[in-house]
Amino acid sequence: MDIAVLIFDDLTPLDMVGPVEVLSRVPGARIRMVAKKPGAIRTQSGVMGIIADHGLAEITRADILLLPGGPGARAMAEDEAVLDWVRRIHPATRWTTSVCTGALILGGAGLLRGLKATTHWASMDRLAGYGATPVQERVVVQDKIITAAGVSSGIDMALALVARIAGEDRAKAIQLRIEYDPQPPFDAGSVAKAGPAIVALAR
Amino acid sequence: MDIAVLIFDDLTPLDMVGPVEVLSRVPGARIRMVAKKPGAIRTQSGVMGIIADHGLAEITRADILLLPGGPGARAMAEDEAVLDWVRRIHPATRWTTSVCTGALILGGAGLLRGLKATTHWASMDRLAGYGATPVQERVVVQDKIITAAGVSSGIDMALALVARIAGEDRAKAIQLRIEYDPQPPFDAGSVAKAGPAIVALAR
Numbered sequence: 001m002d003i004a005v006l007i008f009d010d011l012t013p014l015d016m017v018g019p020v021e022v023l024s025r026v027p028g029a030r031i032r033m034v035a036k037k038p039g040a041i042r043t044q045s046g047v048m049g050i051i052a053d054h055g056l057a058e059i060t061r062a063d064i065l066l067l068p069g070g071p072g073a074r075a076m077a078e079d080e081a082v083l084d085w086v087r088r089i090h091p092a093t094r095w096t097t098s099v100c101t102g103a104l105i106l107g108g109a110g111l112l113r114g115l116k117a118t119t120h121w122a123s124m125d126r127l128a129g130y131g132a133t134p135v136q137e138r139v140v141v142q143d144k145i146i147t148a149a150g151v152s153s154g155i156d157m158a159l160a161l162v163a164r165i166a167g168e169d170r171a172k173a174i175q176l177r178i179e180y181d182p183q184p185p186f187d188a189g190s191v192a193k194a195g196p197a198i199v200a201l202a203r
Numbered sequence: 204m205d206i207a208v209l210i211f212d213d214l215t216p217l218d219m220v221g222p223v224e225v226l227s228r229v230p231g232a233r234i235r236m237v238a239k240k241p242g243a244i245r246t247q248s249g250v251m252g253i254i255a256d257h258g259l260a261e262i263t264r265a266d267i268l269l270l271p272g273g274p275g276a277r278a279m280a281e282d283e284a285v286l287d288w289v290r291r292i293h294p295a296t297r298w299t300t301s302v303c304t305g306a307l308i309l310g311g312a313g314l315l316r317g318l319k320a321t322t323h324w325a326s327m328d329r330l331a332g333y334g335a336t337p338v339q340e341r342v343v344v345q346d347k348i349i350t351a352a353g354v355s356s357g358i359d360m361a362l363a364l365v366a367r368i369a370g371e372d373r374a375k376a377i378q379l380r381i382e383y384d385p386q387p388p389f390d391a392g393s394v395a396k397a398g399p400a401i402v403a404l405a406r
Contacts, residue, residue, distance in 0.1 A: 017221075033251050048223070151224070151381040152385065159387055169400070171391075173397075173404040176324075178217060178353065179353025179356055185374070189382060190382065193384065194375060198375045
């Protein structure tokens, strides 16, 4: 099972690493990190360098396509070379997925027209411009396109995906391996729960 | 606020990226990726290359030290150059932290003697060998040493840490930015919840 992950400068690392941590544990999974050109990208705020082992031209098919988000996703969503690649890979995937503002890349490629979709709460108003119907859910499945909400939601999305491709027991075993028994010290993970003062600080 | 993150071959990427995603959003945070030598490491199963911008010798102090785990942590926990570095950095930190089997590195450095600590559930029996008392909690704070349980627990640990260093509102705002409103599709994130069949599959 070939999984192609698009990476780019200014991506939000957890958008990408959450699902990769889950999907890489499926037996037979092969993850390939793809960027416009092979070499290192720097994540959001320059925090870390991650190596793209492959350029777009090298990867011509994937069973799963994963598009993470982050500040750099807006440039990707307007980059014709990237959008052409997404349009070429998508028809033969089993699943085409995004996390956070990775949905804007799907939108830019024209793949969200007429579909329900989600993204990071602070970018939700951009989905309509791509012909999508924004939905405030953590994971939205539309035929073979799955969009997930902001950043950490990619973990939930990937576990749901593993259940579909490798069965619920495998998904549960991976959840246990990554000890995903979340116990956040606060209950401020959504706009509704956080309240106006925290939303203002987060913006 | 200088945050030094030890990285090494065969680390579990979410161990590291979960807390880094949270801590890098604290105003004034500077994250530095440190390995035995500068250059690229490959994460667990070779999935991705991450760049260590610094070697051990370059980093002589940190406000926060973060030790992630993964299969490669066992080698680090027996590597005298690494353990010496941890012993040199620790006295001047405000917080010395581990995620998952990163606790074994703390143990190898002799820093867990007489303390309660936690680690990944499948490695819990190794803590006693370092003179620590294993505790099945998600985050264990002992003076300035914080150990977290397996993999995804680093997100919870880091949010609790942000509340201590930058206040609860900042921690909540970061939780909202990363949309950490976990909704795992299953409830199998601990040994007790997963049950024996899933535990056997996970081992």
